[in-house]
Amino acid sequence: LARGDLARDLTGRHVVVSAGGTREPLDPVRFLGNRSSGKQGYALARSAAARGARVTLVSANAALPEPAGVDIVPVGTAVQLREAILKASADADAVVMAAAVADFRPETYATGKIKKRDGQEQPPIALVRNPDILAELAGIAADRPRPGQVVVGFAAETDDVLANGRAKLERKGCDLLVVNEVGERKTFGSEENEAVVLGADGSETPVPYGPKEALADTVWDLVAERLPKNS
Ligand code: CTP
Ligand code: CA
Numbered sequence: 247l248a249r250g251d252l253a254r255d256l257t258g259r260h261v262v263v264s265a266g267g268t269r270e271p272l273d274p275v276r277f278l279g280n281r282s283s284g285k286q287g288y289a290l291a292r293s294a295a296a297r298g299a300r301v302t303l304v305s306a307n308a309a310l311p312e313p314a315g316v317d318i319v320p321v322g323t324a325v326q327l328r329e330a331i332l333k334a335s336a337d338a339d340a341v342v343m344a345a346a347v348a349d350f351r352p353e354t355y356a357t358g359k360i361k362k363r364d365g366q367e368q369p370p371i372a373l374v375r376n377p378d379i380l381a382e383l384a385g386i387a388a389d390r391p392r393p394g395q396v397v398v399g400f401a402a403e404t405d406d407v408l409a410n411g412r413a414k415l416e417r418k419g420c421d422l423l424v425v426n427e428v429g430e431r432k433t434f435g436s437e438e439n440e441a442v443v444l445g446a447d448g449s450e451t452p453v454p455y456g457p458k459e460a461l462a463d464t465v466w467d468l469v470a471e472r473l474p475k476n477s
Contacts, residue, residue: 255470257297259298259339259340259473260299260301260338261294262301262304262334262335262338263302263344264303264331265287265303265305266282267280267306267308267346268321268324268326268327268348269322272356282308285308285458286344286439287303288305289457289458290344292313293462295313295315301316303317304327304331305318324377324379327345327347327379328377332379338395339395340396340397340473341395341397342398342469343400348376350375378418380397380399381419384418384420396469397419397422401414401423407427407442408444410425416446422443422444422469424441426439437457438458440455443464451464
């Protein structure tokens with residue numbers, strides 16, 4: 247099918263996309279963060295809107311223009327992202343977790359700038375685990391919070407990309423996992439991406455190196471195939 251034939255195939259659907267990367271503040275001037283630009287998540291939001299979906303874009307620290315016709319919910323931290331995603335996904339047909347979520351956050355937030363002491367060698371920062379939002383949405387197949395909702399994750403891997411991706415898909419319980427290989431020069435901040443989309447049904451869909459829009463459209467193709475038929 248040519249792209250045009252698929253136009254508006256998400257009409258009547260509500261989809262939620264997370265984009266960007268969380269920042270976990272230590273004090274008023276510092277945070278733990280990552281290099282996610284948000285471009286892939288924004289491309290997913292634009293693509294879904296163009297295909298007729300109502301789109302909620304939960305955006306973590308992405309310095310990108312707001313796509314037209316998309317509801318944007320700005321967030322900072324992983325905990326805020328979780329709250330926004332759970333709220334928006336209550337009536338969603340699909341959720342795509344494209345955001346890079348910090349695995350850990352500082353245990354405490356210092357309201358004043360953290361100062362080092364003379365002779366102090368131990369860093370003054372303790373970290374605690376953040377909630378795993380994707381695993382919470384996906385559950386294990388049987389007790390998914392919202393049955394029928396299609397849940398998609400992203401994974402950036404540097405080694406054993408496919409094996410790590412397959413294991414991660416099973417661990418998270420999601421329907422689809424978009425796996426891309428990252429390295430020093432690959433993916434972060436770039437306009438292009440190359441990926442393999444793994445399905446819980448065993449499917450593998452390679453997406454050749456190309457614009458993030460093309461990967462976005464492939465993701466929505468695979469999501470659309472898995473949506474329960476509109477009643
Ligand atoms: N994710 C999430 N909540 C977290 C961490 C990750 O929802 N606390 C989501 C990401 O948005 C992404 C997927 O899980 O869609 C995979 O993220 P990744 O960091 O690759 O997975 P982890 O389970 O954190 O594994 P790793 O130890 O490799 O970082
Ligand atoms: Ca992680």
